[in-house]
Amino acid sequence: LQPMARALRHLGFKVHMLSNPNASTLRRSFREIAQRIKRSPKVSTFFFYYSGHADKNYFHLGKRGRHPLSYREFVTFLDRLPVKRRFSVIDACFSGEIIRRFGNLQQYRNLVNKGRGPKGVAKVLEKRDLAQHFPSLGEQVQGLQILSSSRYLSYESKSRKASVFTFHLLQGLRGHADLDKDGKISFNELFLYAKPRVRRETGQNPQQWLFRMGGETYGLAPVYRSKLHIKANLIGRFKIIVGNFYWNQHKPQNKTMHLSVASGQSTIVWQQKQRCWQQSVLLPRHGEITLSSSQSWKFINCSRDDLGSKGNVALTGRIYKPWEPEQTWNIEVQSGMWTSTGALFSGGELAGSGSFGFRHQYVGLSLNLWGSSLTFGDGNYIQFGVEFRSEAGYRGRWGRFDLFAGGYISLLLLLQDTNRKVRPVPAIHGGLTLMPSFWLTHRIALTVSADLGLWPTKVRSQWKLSLLGSARLGIRFLLGKTDR
Numbered sequence: 001l002q003p004m005a006r007a008l009r010h011l012g013f014k015v016h017m018l019s020n021p022n023a024s025t026l027r028r029s030f031r032e033i034a035q036r037i038k039r040s041p042k043v044s045t046f047f048f049y050y051s052g053h054a055d056k057n058y059f060h061l062g063k064r065g066r067h068p069l070s071y072r073e074f075v076t077f078l079d080r081l082p083v084k085r086r087f088s089v090i091d092a093c094f095s096g097e098i099i100r101r102f103g104n105l106q107q108y109r110n111l112v113n114k115g116r117g118p119k120g121v122a123k124v125l126e127k128r129d130l131a132q133h134f135p136s137l138g139e140q141v142q143g144l145q146i147l148s149s150s151r152y153l154s155y156e157s158k159s160r161k162a163s164v165f166t167f168h169l170l171q172g173l174r175g176h177a178d179l180d181k182d183g184k185i186s187f188n189e190l191f192l193y194a195k196p197r198v199r200r201e202t203g204q205n206p207q208q209w210l211f212r213m214g215g216e217t218y219g220l221a222p223v224y225r226s227k228l229h230i231k232a233n234l235i236g237r238f239k240i241i242v243g244n245f246y247w248n249q250h251k252p253q254n255k256t257m258h259l260s261v262a263s264g265q266s267t268i269v270w271q272q273k274q275r276c277w278q279q280s281v282l283l284p285r286h287g288e289i290t291l292s293s294s295q296s297w298k299f300i301n302c303s304r305d306d307l308g309s310k311g312n313v314a315l316t317g318r319i320y321k322p323w324e325p326e327q328t329w330n331i332e333v334q335s336g337m338w339t340s341t342g343a344l345f346s347g348g349e350l351a352g353s354g355s356f357g358f359r360h361q362y363v364g365l366s367l368n369l370w371g372s373s374l375t376f377g378d379g380n381y382i383q384f385g386v387e388f389r390s391e392a393g394y395r396g397r398w399g400r401f402d403l404f405a406g407g408y409i410s411l412l413l414l415l416q417d418t419n420r421k422v423r424p425v426p427a428i429h430g431g432l433t434l435m436p437s438f439w440l441t442h443r444i445a446l447t448v449s450a451d452l453g454l455w456p457t458k459v460r461s462q463w464k465l466s467l468l469g470s471a472r473l474g475i476r477f478l479l480g481k482t483d484r
Helices: 002-010 023-039 071-080 095-102 105-113 164-176 187-202 341-345
Strands: 045-051 085-091 121-124 142-148 207-213 226-230 236-242 245-251 257-261 264-272 275-283 288-291 298-300 313-316 329-340 351-360 363-376 379-398 401-416 423-439 444-459 462-478
Touching: 002 045, 002 164, 023 071, 085 164, 142 187, 164 187, 187 207, 236 257, 245 257, 275 288, 329 363, 329 444, 341 462, 351 379, 351 462, 401 444, 423 462
Parallel strands: 045 085, 085 142, 226 288, 245 313
Antiparallel strands: 121 207, 142 207, 226 257, 236 245, 236 264, 264 275, 275 298, 329 351, 329 462, 351 363, 363 379, 379 401, 401 423, 423 444, 444 462
């Protein structure tokens, strides 16, 4: 109950939850709900969820009583609710029997085919063709839809400590059930997502009753695949309308704001004091749109009633912090290996190295320490190096992925023959560097660095040019505050 209640609240529902009620308590709640809907005609959608025990005729609520709640009684309650849409999820053994309480399906289908059924009715039972549910012109969908976990036994998962059926429903509501990738999850898609997974895991056979009118697919849940960047020069209240959802967000400060929204064709309304503007924007899937005051906003009347009626599910705006690092200082700590053709020619080995540095967008400064050994005819020689390195280049950012590509130059103090007699020798080398990074959190990134450079050295009074290469792995920490 608790996970489903949280999911429904996120979808804009006002949730009334009963834990272990008896039949009388549930009947009383049904009467209160019906009275509340009559007092509040704006209520358009009712969602009922039951998780518990049942048999082929009754819900098992509380202790055994003389008047248990029957499927027939529950169906009658749903049928009489004065709302456009009624959704029901029954997660219990034999819950598929509740669908039988609506009468003979084949007889009803024959009546519709003969023209004796309700005009404009489209009735589908366990259909798997998503194309018939694509949005089209027509009245917004109305009707009654029921999902049941099984015609026989229903199972729990000990590892998840939850019902198998409800677990996959919740996974679907989090975005996985958007099978046609239109930015919203319908009740039918939720069933089509959960059924094969439940059947594969437990052998259960979930059932569906779907009765609807109107050509438009009703979105039960949005899928947050698009991003909206509102620039600092826009201040006021914003309403973002996508399909049958809309998000209200107040932006009081002169700072940038980032919102997660559903993708698709949208209408964005901007209200500042008593003046309103709007524009139509296509919110791309896995993309971001930026709003600024310089765009072509159309002046409208703030009292227009259709601004909220286009989307009849009001949701709370989801503010997110972009994964891209700000143009501020970063601390980097790295370690790895390096070598050169000159060292390898002289019998040297791969050298271990470590570095500590700072980076600010397109430039970087670091202190590097490394050590290696060389083998000559008279024995081994151990070397240490201390170098001060500077970098400059291009830095691109794509979500969590960060790439720096440029050049470097290092001033080096080489301590030769440290195991015999220390001989400090200054040197210089430079080349190309490539550093991809992946931001694990908003402030911590995993980095990989690769260098390829040239190192001029003097051997026996002759200058030689050695090829230098290195690879390092490290962590980057973002410093400072951000207005995002």
